[in-house]
Amino acid sequence: xxxxxxxxxxxxxxxxxxxxxxxxxxxxxxxxxxxxxxxxxxxxxxxxxxxxxxxxxxxxxxxxxxxxxxxxxxxxxxxxxxxxxxxxxxxxxxxxxxxxxxxxxxxxxxxxxxxxxxxxxxxxxxxxxxxxxxxxxxxx
Ligand SMILES: [Zn+2]
Numbered sequence: 001x002x003x004x005x006x007x008x009x010x011x012x013x014x015x016x017x018x019x020x021x022x023x024x025x026x027x028x029x030x031x032x033x034x035x036x037x038x039x040x041x042x043x044x045x046x047x048x049x050x051x052x053x054x055x056x057x058x059x060x061x062x063x064x065x066x067x068x069x070x071x072x073x074x075x076x077x078x079x080x081x082x083x084x085x086x087x088x089x090x091x092x093x094x095x096x097x098x099x100x101x102x103x104x105x106x107x108x109x110x111x112x113x114x115x116x117x118x119x120x121x122x123x124x125x126x127x128x129x130x131x132x133x134x135x136x137x138x139x140x
Pocket of ligand 1: 018033034035036037038044045046047
């Protein structure tokens with residue numbers, strides 16, 4: 001017997017309200033949202049807001065506590081996929097930061113403000129170090 005959870009959510013104070021349904025059956029979880037993005041099969045902010053701890057979420061009504069939904073989803077196949085998605089988003093954010101830093105360095109080297117450092121860590125190594133640092137900080 002699948003667990004069915006119903007939520008009516010809004011993500012902006014004056015925004016429209018949308019109906020999100022989660023159906024969880026053991027390992028399998030699916031979530032539907034009746035917004036335009038949701039109906040066309042895209043990730044929508046309403047479902048992400050329910051699953052992430054998103055401050056923009058305005059909960060109008062809930063059949064189950066949101067924490068219950070999150071815990072059930074994280075035990076499912078959808079939760080494992082969400083973990084990977086979140087990790088890839090962290091990687092992307094770090095890569096964008098590194099890209100900005102490397103652009104700034106490149107400009108300085110090009111303008112002879114600094115010399116290129118032969119012993120610099122590879123970008124992959126820097127990315128790994130930054131993520132490792134972030135994960136350690138996140139544990140507290
Ligand atoms: Zn939606």
